[in-house]
Amino acid sequence: MTKKHADAIVVGAGWAGSILAKELTEAGLSVIMLERGSERTTAVEGAYPDSIDELRGAIRKRLFQNLSQTTVTVRNTIEQTALPYRQLAAFLPGEGVGGAGLHWSGVHFRVSPEDLRLRSSVVERYGEKFIPEGMNLQDYGVTYAELEPFFDKAEKVFGTSGEAYRVNGKIVGNGNIFDGDRSDNFPLPVMKDTFTASTFRAAATEAGYHPYSLPAANASSQYTNPYGCQMGPCNFCGYCSGYDCYLYSKASPNVNILPALRQDPGFTLISDAHVLRVDLDDTRSKATGVTYLETKTQKEVSLSADLVILSAFQFHNVHLMLLSGIGKPYDPISNTGTTGRNFVYQTITSSRVWLPPSKYTNQFIGAGGVGVAIDDFNSMNFDHGPLGFVGGSPVWVNQAGVKPIAAAIGTGGGGTPRWGSAYKGALIDTYKHSIGIDAHGSNMAYRDVYLDLDPTWKDAYGQPLLRMTFTWKDNDIRMNQYVVSKIEPIAKAMGATKANLVHLNAGQPFDTRHYQTTHLGGGAVMGTDPKTSALNRYLQSWDVSNVFVIGSNAFPQGMGYNPTGMVAALAYWAAYHIRTTYLKSPGPLVQA
Amino acid sequence: MPPKEPTLTRPLRRSFVKGLLGSTSFWMVSGHSHWAEALAQEAQKPYQPTFFTPDEYRFVEAAAERLFPQDQHGPGAQTLGVAEFIDRQMESPYGHGDNWYMSAPFVQGPANLGYQLPFVPRDLYRKGIAGLETYTRQQHGKVFADLPSAAQEQILTALEGGSVSLGDVPGRVFFEQLRTNTLEGAFADPLYGGNKRLGGWLMLGFPGARADFMDWVNQDGEAYPFGPISLSGETA
Ligand SMILES: Cc1cc2nc3c(=O)[nH]c(=O)nc-3n(C[C@H](O)[C@H](O)[C@H](O)COP(=O)(O)OP(=O)(O)OC[C@H]3O[C@@H](n4cnc5c(N)ncnc54)[C@H](O)[C@@H]3O)c2cc1C
Numbered sequence: 001m002t003k004k005h006a007d008a009i010v011v012g013a014g015w016a017g018s019i020l021a022k023e024l025t026e027a028g029l030s031v032i033m034l035e036r037g038s039e040r041t042t043a044v045e046g047a048y049p050d051s052i053d054e055l056r057g058a059i060r061k062r063l064f065q066n067l068s069q070t071t072v073t074v075r076n077t078i079e080q081t082a083l084p085y086r087q088l089a090a091f092l093p094g095e096g097v098g099g100a101g102l103h104w105s106g107v108h109f110r111v112s113p114e115d116l117r118l119r120s121s122v123v124e125r126y127g128e129k130f131i132p133e134g135m136n137l138q139d140y141g142v143t144y145a146e147l148e149p150f151f152d153k154a155e156k157v158f159g160t161s162g163e164a165y166r167v168n169g170k171i172v173g174n175g176n177i178f179d180g181d182r183s184d185n186f187p188l189p190v191m192k193d194t195f196t197a198s199t200f201r202a203a204a205t206e207a208g209y210h211p212y213s214l215p216a217a218n219a220s221s222q223y224t225n226p227y228g229c230q231m232g233p234c235n236f237c238g239y240c241s242g243y244d245c246y247l248y249s250k251a252s253p254n255v256n257i258l259p260a261l262r263q264d265p266g267f268t269l270i271s272d273a274h275v276l277r278v279d280l281d282d283t284r285s286k287a288t289g290v291t292y293l294e295t296k297t298q299k300e301v302s303l304s305a306d307l308v309i310l311s312a313f314q315f316h317n318v319h320l321m322l323l324s325g326i327g328k329p330y331d332p333i334s335n336t337g338t339t340g341r342n343f344v345y346q347t348i349t350s351s352r353v354w355l356p357p358s359k360y361t362n363q364f365i366g367a368g369g370v371g372v373a374i375d376d377f378n379s380m381n382f383d384h385g386p387l388g389f390v391g392g393s394p395v396w397v398n399q400a401g402v403k404p405i406a407a408a409i410g411t412g413g414g415g416t417p418r419w420g421s422a423y424k425g426a427l428i429d430t431y432k433h434s435i436g437i438d439a440h441g442s443n444m445a446y447r448d449v450y451l452d453l454d455p456t457w458k459d460a461y462g463q464p465l466l467r468m469t470f471t472w473k474d475n476d477i478r479m480n481q482y483v484v485s486k487i488e489p490i491a492k493a494m495g496a497t498k499a500n501l502v503h504l505n506a507g508q509p510f511d512t513r514h515y516q517t518t519h520l521g522g523g524a525v526m527g528t529d530p531k532t533s534a535l536n537r538y539l540q541s542w543d544v545s546n547v548f549v550i551g552s553n554a555f556p557q558g559m560g561y562n563p564t565g566m567v568a569a570l571a572y573w574a575a576y577h578i579r580t581t582y583l584k585s586p587g588p589l590v591q592a
Numbered sequence: 593m594p595p596k597e598p599t600l601t602r603p604l605r606r607s608f609v610k611g612l613l614g615s616t617s618f619w620m621v622s623g624h625s626h627w628a629e630a631l632a633q634e635a636q637k638p639y640q641p642t643f644f645t646p647d648e649y650r651f652v653e654a655a656a657e658r659l660f661p662q663d664q665h666g667p668g669a670q671t672l673g674v675a676e677f678i679d680r681q682m683e684s685p686y687g688h689g690d691n692w693y694m695s696a697p698f699v700q701g702p703a704n705l706g707y708q709l710p711f712v713p714r715d716l717y718r719k720g721i722a723g724l725e726t727y728t729r730q731q732h733g734k735v736f737a738d739l740p741s742a743a744q745e746q747i748l749t750a751l752e753g754g755s756v757s758l759g760d761v762p763g764r765v766f767f768e769q770l771r772t773n774t775l776e777g778a779f780a781d782p783l784y785g786g787n788k789r790l791g792g793w794l795m796l797g798f799p800g801a802r803a804d805f806m807d808w809v810n811q812d813g814e815a816y817p818f819g820p821i822s823l824s825g826e827t828a
């Protein structure tokens with residue numbers, strides 16, 4: 001039997017996959033996109049009022065990955081037995097058409113230019129010795145100037161609202177003074193400040209910092225993107241992070257790319273198709289296609305293709321590489337191999353300040369990407385010399401819409417009651433009068449923090465689960481503590497009656513039970529040296545040159561910013577080089 | 593899209609129409625299956641538990657009320673229908689642990705690596721309640737619901753602190769399950785059986801399904817002026 005063939009197969013229908021599928025069909029290729037989850041459209045899954053039901057949405061997690069089919073195991077150290085992540089909590093991977101892009105929040109950053117060359121930058125300023133033993137600090141192998149056109153393109157596709165600081169070398173507005181130069185302004189004007197955001201803005205200014213509006217992929221007015229896809233203005237409904245936007249205001253692959261892509265005759269989307277592996281030829285240096293399971297019929301299907309794009313999300317990409325034998329698995333003992341190396345996350349801690357009872361913070365009003373931040377303690381924007389750590393953290397008020405069940409579950413603890421009458425009083429006061437302030441920071445890569453296959457547990461398809469070995473390390477804990485201490489003057493300037501500044505504690509292990517972020521990174525990183533990166537600077541596998549692996553897996557370390565703007569720019573960057581160079585003469589774009 | 597007739601109609605209050613700030617499209621969404629469910633639930637009072645036995649149900653009612661008591665701040669779990677909410681949740685996919693990874697082996701480890709028991713929520717309640725009632729009878733000679741509030745609080749404090757073992761289920765795990773579901777019942781949309789008369793939302797000043805705040809993004813710390821509305825259109 002001859003297998004069905006496509007010029008390119010794209011695994012995963014999130015942002016990364018949708019961008020690649022769009023670019024490759026534009027280049028005239030036949031493209032099949034395979035998505036393990038079900039079909040999803042805003043008109044159905046996002047329909048009001050079902051979409052704004054907290055229990056069904058963020059609490060029962062209807063849009064997220066169904067762990068009963070597949071999950072990961074987690075341990076903190078190499079000596080431990082990793083145990084399955086049985087209930088969604090610390091991170092919430094997506095599933096279904098649109099991936100996590102359907103229910104993300106929409107904070108749409110670029111990158112701090114220095115973060116792309118963090119190793120070089122640290123060494124230039126503080127010398128090689130400044131890097132702690134066991135930290136795998138690396139450059140991306142691509143510069144901000146090279147990526148700029150692709151950041152710009154992604155913002156135009158996403159319909160991003162924001163205020164620029166500098167465009168073509170000219171200061172144009174009140175944006176982030178630490179931003180890299182831009183070739184154009186944001187496609188949409190900045191979103192309004194919520195009351196909490198404007199309070200933070202005023203206080204941060206008074207404290208001597210440089211506040212700016214978060215770039216938000218929540219539309220500040222109606223918009224038609226370069227693909228002809230339309231968005232309507234966001235009304236701050238507050239059912240944003242973890243929800244499908246009922247107003248077509250939050251950028252998603254479903255709203256901003258797929259309506260155009262679905263009309264292309266060269267494009268086929270197959271949902272309920274769980275890819276089991278990328279098939280390789282005997283040399284193990286060329287992919288011949290993929291094999292997937294039709295989850296509805298439990299039938300295995302093989303497809304052949306000239307080009308395979310893995311865009312199944314950071315750790316699923318690494319999982320598929322390990323299951324398929326793409327690249328050499330990383331071994332922390334011998335410090336060899338690259339698949340699974342440099343697994344990173346982000347340090348996030350949420351502090352809280354209370355305003356006087358006359359001020360209502362109306363926390364249920366908000367939008368996922370909206371808020372005010374400072375970058376004074378992010379990236380290389382401050383002197384690390386006397387501090388002795390690498391990395392940094394933006395600090396922000398990002399009121400995405402706080403809903404009552406989440407608020408109730410999260411109130412109490414740390415010496416305050418978690419139930420009973422005193423708890424109730426505190427909950428009401430906190431809900432009505434407080435402001436959340438996050439330190440959302442970087443997380444470095446370490447020799448003994450990595451991904452590999454679990455020796456014990458299997459998924460519903462009989463394949464070994466991915467194993468995460470991860471914990472917080474001293475460098476990142478001290479970074480977090482330092483940045484959190486900088487919130488104090490802001491809290492004072494806000495006129496806070498009380499503040500609860502929360503930071504990581506020395507020796508505190510990573511806890512899978514509490515939401516952190518879904519900003520996992522690394523594991524198959526990009527770079528210039530095949531010994532320390534699984535992908536070259538075009539996100540092409542060093543080992544199997546007709547496989548490109550697109551996602552935050554490419555980040556050599558976790559940055560302070562939310563990842564999706566960077567993922568989208570890298571997707572357009574890789575696609576550009578596939579279109580302009582690879583397709584003309586398939587093979588490695590960089591010689592190893 | 594031409595507006596369709598709503599399949600179910602309820603009296604509209606003035607405040608509701610005002611509160612929608614002009615977007616009456618809400619009422620044009622027809623066939624919202626939850627409405628029928630919500631109304632049917634209202635009709636069949638008092639609630640008859642389907643998952644819990646009458647004794648278990650008495651326990652859930654009493655324990656939820658201690659965790660979330662009626663007080664000067666507002667209604668407690670009993671008034672809000674929390675026990676009914678939990679009973680109904682046990683019959684939902686969630687009660688059966690539909691999106692939990694439940695493959696063996698089940699190996700216990702450090703708490704920070706998360707839940708590792710072979711039990712779904714239904715099992716946790718069945719075993720947890722049995723274990724706690726055994727403990728309560730031994731310590732106090734009565735079932736939990738028949739104890740004075742102070743004794744109930746003492747038991748829940750011990751459970752939360754981890755000093756009570758319930759056989760297969762660690763006391764702390766059962767406590768967290770009960771606390772989480774109690775709070776869900778106090779604040780979920782009333783269509784799930786709790787948050788009766790929107791009492792939970794009223795306490796917090798949460799406007800429920802309004803989901804349109806164009807004119808209240810920043811009013812310099814003024815309280816949002818409108819009361820809550822539920823998915824089925826109930827106002828308070
Ligand atoms: C609640 C929440 C809020 C967030 N907010 C922000 C934010 O404000 N800003 C920001 O920058 N980022 C945010 N993120 C992160 C953001 O969602 C991700 O960075 C982004 O969606 C990643 O895109 P992706 O295409 O790489 O992966 P995904 O969107 O996860 O898409 C991957 C797809 O691949 C599919 N897949 C996986 N394995 C297989 C397989 N074996 N076979 C077939 N298909 C497979 C998955 O089902 C999924 O649909 C948030 C995430 C969450 C969960």
Ligand code: SF4
Pocket residue numbers: 218219233234235236237238239240241243244245246247248249250366367368
């Ligand atoms: S807050 Fe805005 S972008 Fe987010 S879901 Fe609501 S309307 Fe959509």
